[in-house]
Amino acid sequence: MIAEMAHLDVVVPPEIVDNETSGETTVEEGNSVTLTCKARGYPMPVVSWRREDNLKIVLRDQGNKKVTVTEGDQLRLTRVKRSDMGPYLCIAKNGIPPSVSKRIMLRVNFAPVLEVPVHMIGSPLGKEVTVRCKVESSPRAVATWRKEPGEQMIISSHKYNVTEYKEGFYVTQMSLTIRNFTLEDAITYRCVASNSLGATASSVQVYEIQPQKTRTSTKNDGDDSRLGNQIPLAASDHDKNDLDDFYNELDDPINNYLDPYHPGGILDNDRDREPLLKDPDIPKSPTGSKTFPYLNGGGGEGAVGIGSRWWWWAWVVVVVFWSVVLPGRVAF
Template structure:
């Protein structure tokens, strides 16, 4: 507020105070026979309060006599109380005094709009006043309408996650991975990223997972939102052992490591034409999840016979493509 605006406000406030004083039958002060002029005994302390709580501001005056006290919300140009009367129509405001020395303004269930400067005024001539501030703080809240939701993008594309939060003071946004793994940004790996945007220029399967957008402003509680990032890519198969030896009559397990998203349909082929799609007394196929996009594929072959030796194909297919790995099984 500029000095000119404050001067105009003080003039208006003084006029309002004198006018209301007259309406209530109060003699304007400043006459020659007026008693000792009042003085403020101590400053009004500034108060920080969380939204929804109750708050008090105390104005302490010596020698008030027949002078009158008023409370004014300076920022809203609103006369709140005059002496022991509440002028504002807001039922959450009240006034109390202790022997005409301490005049306490009460606000219950304070709202954010009640943030600002409050003036305690005495109708002397010239008017005397002092001010205190109520700082209404608001815990953070995620703005769901402007914050990213779960998404899926193709590998090597650019992705931007957005998080917007409101609160007072303005919240700080921090991004973390839910699994506490570092976030890969270009060639760097960082534990967290600060700011409303998390930008990954070239997303890979290693970026896949749940991200937490955490909003905090020093007012409890902090809040967070979980955003699941999926990265779409065609299947990739790696083989720990391309050649496996086993004796006739024994059991053997063949292993493949599969990476894919979305999830692939996986199957085994013996030779080029025998599909192993179900488990039975001879074969047992298993899929064991090893992470967000990793799966271990295994094929157990029981009671090996000479006809079981040969080439086995570990295959997988999803909507983006297919992959195949080869294992040769021989007799020892």
């Protein structure tokens, strides 16, 4: 007789045991919670956890470690915060398709918290004005707008428009629009929110804005605006202007005193020459001669008038000394 032995393995895809797996779970903020997920199959499935919104899972008992995926039949969350709220996926795999998963919703309850972006807002009369309020709470809070004093609740009407927009699992955006704003509407409005864990409120002051008077522009205002619009000169431009002024000042005494009748000078015509000759300190010279104001002391006439200035005579003495006396002494 010839015989052979064979071993048969029957593989079973993973399956989550519902009666041993957590369902929707609620925990108060600050407490700890454990989510459980049991699976069976052959080979034995491996269970992993991840958030459905792909956010990080914070393992605060492991030094606030943040992970995308963690393995194990249980997921323990300590010191739970509202940011931990959301759906978690329990996924079971054993290499035999298909893999299976279960969605477990975690809710974190806390008292309402209000956030008002602007506590004072103004508006001109006759316009629309909108005030806003952000409410965070779990379970969802009952949020209303009220008028002070008297705490009269405001509902939507031809005068008011109340809107509510839910954002995320625990955030609600509240807004109140006041139509045809009047002086009677310039009061304080309160955003009030309450749930089973508490209540809170925050205020918004609405006031009137006076319209600005139209300013009539004047000639002076226009001149000022033109001056204000001028582009200031750069430092290099200022330096260039200073140099131009310096050379212009040098040209004036050269043209006016050294040779007032030099062609191209500023006194190049009879009209410009006349005021200079009328100066009582500058005597007229005979025809064909020139008078030099720098050299004329007031008493001479002719080609060059020599005045009585002491410095001029001093220069004459120096010239005579150098040209006559000194050569004679050296020759001797």
